[in-house]
Amino acid sequence: MAGKDMSQRIEAMPESEDSREVQFSQRKFPLASVLVPVLFLFLHQIMLNAMAYLRIFLYARKSGLAGDELMRVFSRPDLFYEYLLASDAQNYASIWAMLLLIPLYLLYLFRRRRRDPLVLRLQRQAVTTYLESAVLIIGTLGLTQLWMSFLLLFEEADNFVGRALRDYLIQAEQLTSAAGNLRLQIAALVVLVPIAEELLFRGILQGELSLRFSRTTRVLVSSVIFAVFHLDLIQGSYVFLAGIILALAYELTGSLLVPIFMHILFNFIGGGILQRLLNLDEQASSSLLILMFIFIPLALAVLLIWLRRDRAGREKASYTFNNDPSGKK
Numbered sequence: 001m002a003g004k005d006m007s008q009r010i011e012a013m014p015e016s017e018d019s020r021e022v023q024f025s026q027r028k029f030p031l032a033s034v035l036v037p038v039l040f041l042f043l044h045q046i047m048l049n050a051m052a053y054l055r056i057f058l059y060a061r062k063s064g065l066a067g068d069e070l071m072r073v074f075s076r077p078d079l080f081y082e083y084l085l086a087s088d089a090q091n092y093a094s095i096w097a098m099l100l101l102i103p104l105y106l107l108y109l110f111r112r113r114r115r116d117p118l119v120l121r122l123q124r125q126a127v128t129t130y131l132e133s134a135v136l137i138i139g140t141l142g143l144t145q146l147w148m149s150f151l152l153l154f155e156e157a158d159n160f161v162g163r164a165l166r167d168y169l170i171q172a173e174q175l176t177s178a179a180g181n182l183r184l185q186i187a188a189l190v191v192l193v194p195i196a197e198e199l200l201f202r203g204i205l206q207g208e209l210s211l212r213f214s215r216t217t218r219v220l221v222s223s224v225i226f227a228v229f230h231l232d233l234i235q236g237s238y239v240f241l242a243g244i245i246l247a248l249a250y251e252l253t254g255s256l257l258v259p260i261f262m263h264i265l266f267n268f269i270g271g272g273i274l275q276r277l278l279n280l281d282e283q284a285s286s287s288l289l290i291l292m293f294i295f296i297p298l299a300l301a302v303l304l305i306w307l308r309r310d311r312a313g314r315e316k317a318s319y320t321f322n323n324d325p326s327g328k329k
Contacts, residue, residue: 033208040105040204041229044196047101051093056080059087088181091188098192105199109207119207123254130261132302133249137262139299140245141270142292144238151234168234182276189271194263201226201243202250202259219247242266245303252306 053074060073060083073079084090113120154161155169201222209218223243227236246259268274269292275285 033211037205037208047097048093051096052089055089055092056083056087091184094188094193098196102196109203118210121254125255133258133262136299136302137266139295142296147238164233190268194267198260198263203256215251222247252310
């Protein structure tokens, strides 16, 4: 009877860090929790590359190229880069790939949730939580802008950092060029990419890690992989910071919708889309940058509030469990 009562108490425990630790000790870590995220990471990158090649191929064909001329586009780096830019391949590839991957990620997460509810958390949040998350991510943008301002000091340097920075600036121009199609950029950079990446990194990867590892471990691991996945040293350096904030937002709010919203806002402002929509001049853009800096201490305050709120919630859950053997409030 004692063993049965204890098992009932474990099952009845509120969702908290303490309850997860008990659950960890009661189960083995499934190998699929490692293999599945790795598989999806490879699939995500393969789909992006495949769609980019498809877009370039279709654009080159539409331009009248065929036979050997068409093959030269893919065999000569200079021609390939020219058609990559001219065809807006990165934005098209992002849209096509994400439209295929998002339903797949959702299908996996909701099916997986039936067996392990902690893999996908969608706790309802108040409007104030989303307002707080907006402050947090804008402050994070301010920190990334400070970091990029520091890196720009090396733009003309003839070293590894200088070359990496110049390559990054060229690649960033491909996605957010003022000459590019704004609607495409919004669909790709602001809507589909944030949704897909949050489903993959916070949903699938961080969700699977939650079955066995502590909060600190899953936040750090998912953020490191998120940064490395972008395959660029400069971008990865600030994406790591954003990844930590997004991962913490998921852990502290218990809702995947919160980091999705934050990621959308991060790309909307950080990707230059807001500036293009409002047609901001240099002075207005500088004012926006100052505003991001002002939000840094506000973001820190929000993070501290969330941490204190989370701690209070876990203490309350632990107290309720310890003082009610049935696990009922």
